[in-house]
Amino acid sequence: MNISIREATIKDLDFLVDSMLKMAKETEDIDLLAHILEPGIKNGLLDPLKAKYYIAEIDNNYAGTLMITKEWSDWRNAWVLWIQSVYTVVEYRKKGVYNFLYQHIKNMVVNNENYCGIRLYVDKTNTSAQQVYSKLGMDGDHYQFFEWMEDV
Numbered sequence: 001m002n003i004s005i006r007e008a009t010i011k012d013l014d015f016l017v018d019s020m021l022k023m024a025k026e027t028e029d030i031d032l033l034a035h036i037l038e039p040g041i042k043n044g045l046l047d048p049l050k051a052k053y054y055i056a057e058i059d060n061n062y063a064g065t066l067m068i069t070k071e072w073s074d075w076r077n078a079w080v081l082w083i084q085s086v087y088t089v090v091e092y093r094k095k096g097v098y099n100f101l102y103q104h105i106k107n108m109v110v111n112n113e114n115y116c117g118i119r120l121y122v123d124k125t126n127t128s129a130q131q132v133y134s135k136l137g138m139d140g141d142h143y144q145f146f147e148w149m150e151d152v
Contacts, residue, residue: 001058003097005104008045008053008065015062016041016053019087027126053085054104056097064088064097068105071119078116081105086120086129102136121145 008016017038024030044051044067056064067085083105088097102118109115118138122129130140 001095003063003095003100004057005100006055006057008055010042010045012053012055012062012065013038013042013045015055016045016065016085019062019065019089020085023085023087027129028123051084054101056088056092056101058092058095058097062089063092063095064101066098066101066105073116076116078114080117080119081109081115083118083120098132099136 017034020037020041021032021034024032041053045053051067051069053065053067055062065085065087066083069082069084071080071082073080083102086098086101105118109118120133120138122133122140133140
């Protein structure tokens with residue numbers, strides 16, 4: 001099985017919207033509003049300062065996706081890449097799709113002095129994802145995540 005990774009384009013919008021709708025429902029039992037989600041993803045695709053999406057493909061079929069955003073670290077004088085919006089298509093789970101996506105992002109960090117690390121957040125109840133992240137050498141021991149969000 002050959003997994004390839006590429007940067008998403010506007011042609012991938014429908015797949016990305018469908019993936020995020022499924023991911024939110026599966027991981028947090030949230031029904032996202034497609035009329036807000038679709039332009040949100042579209043804006044991310046069209047403005048690389050907002051986000052970059054990456055697509056994993058197997059035999060020219062969509063297998064998974066993730067989005068990265070950047071956070072400036074004054075402590076390190078470099079960018080931290082945040083992995084967000086992770087989704088693997090059901091039939092391709094447990095086949096290394098996320099590992100390939102993660103290694104692609106990690107290679108970006110290792111090979112570019114403007115980047116210094118990777119972060120992500122995960123729902124406390126999503127223990128299967130936490131196990132995957134731990135196996136890849138990430139840890140959740142350093143920070144606790146807090147948020148305030150307006151209701152959508």
